[in-house]
């Protein structure tokens with residue numbers, strides 16, 4: 484175990500400022516109406532709340548079986564877990580043979596953040612004494628942060644997020660999930676709200692976990708067409724003006740999100756905004772594509788641009804560099820504004836840590852809940868359960884029911900944990916079929932039973 488400064492020790496980030504406001508609340512089953520809770524908690528408040536949270540609500544068992552599904556006999560003996568403790572003390576290289584040991588540490592240490600690292604070739608707490616200590620496998624992960632879109636967001640900036648810009652995250656889930664499942668054939672793809680302004684993706688198929696650095700780099704390169712600022716978008720077309728089928732599908736998926744955003748963000752509302760859009764066309768041809776009426780709504784100007792591009796391309800007999808810029812301009816405009824902007828380094832490196840699902844974001848009080856990719860468009864980041872709200876729901880349940888055993892299933896965390904449980908169950912079933920020898924029968928049965936049980 485090692486204690487270091489969080490800034491030095493981990494690529495995982497603690498975000499410095501708070502924005503969180505919980506406007507709407509979900510209520511489930513026997514859950515009583517609760518008071519509205521907003522924003523950050525003091526360190527003392529957080530400590531008190533986390534004690535209840537880790538003891539009664541955090542799905543330790545499901546998390547343990549999720550992370551050990553490839554080798555349930557070892558548990559998390561070789562898996563690095565790291566904690567950020569109150570006072571910004573960063574503890575790396577923790578590992579656990581049993582879920583009880585993990586739970587004991589959570590309840591006694593009350594981490595304000597849990598990060599998950601790779602599975603190593605030796606127990607992580609022995610890292611200092613083992614010469615060839617190295618990561619062996621880890622889920623393929625992706626990190627998408629709203630601040631990477633600050634050059635195009637007009638509604639918010641920095642840590643702030645609203646319904647309008649959250650559409651960028653819905654679009655990212657749609658596109659990345661389709662590429663991962665359709666093009667790469669992955670089946671176990673878990674999406675998690677990062678607690679404030681972004682999303683994480685965990686690809687948990689065993690072949691994804693075993694990917695080396697180069698393969699991870701190749702996948703992230705395949706997925707990345709946004710190349711940083713300066714409007715560089717990697718959209719290649721063949722001589723007939725066709726894109727790679729995966730990119731063509733992404734374009735078709737993104738178009739409705741882009742048009743929604745174009746309206747809400749005002750990307751073509753003013754002549755100055757239209758000039759920025761026209762930068763995607765060669766300067767010698769831009770005047771041909773200026774809107775005919777500056778007073779038109781942005782969306783109308785966009786439809787006009789699309790029609791003009793179509794008729795311009797119809798008239799071309801031979802393509803030059805300038806006319807080629809028109810041929811791909813619609814795709815580059817859409818991809819620049821709406822294509823997922825991935826944090827490449829998080830995905831590439833096997834030893835990179837990523838925040839655990841179901842952490843409570845210390846600045847917003849919100850739980851990092853899973854997002855169902857099929858329902859991603861309806862996900863409301865403002866309606867995510869807040870730790871104070873959950874505590875109230877536990878109390879409310881006890882007072883109406885007379886039971887002292889209220890747990891997550893009595894709170895608005897229930898749909899999120901059910902979603903996670905379904906994911907873990909499916910993953911465990913696949914791992915058992917794929918690798919029956921590493922699945923000692925009694926351990927597999929015990930793990931299956933744990934995941935089938937609501938309370939422990």
Ligand SMILES: [Zn+2]
Pocket residue numbers: 636638639643644645646647648649
């Ligand atoms: Zn916004």
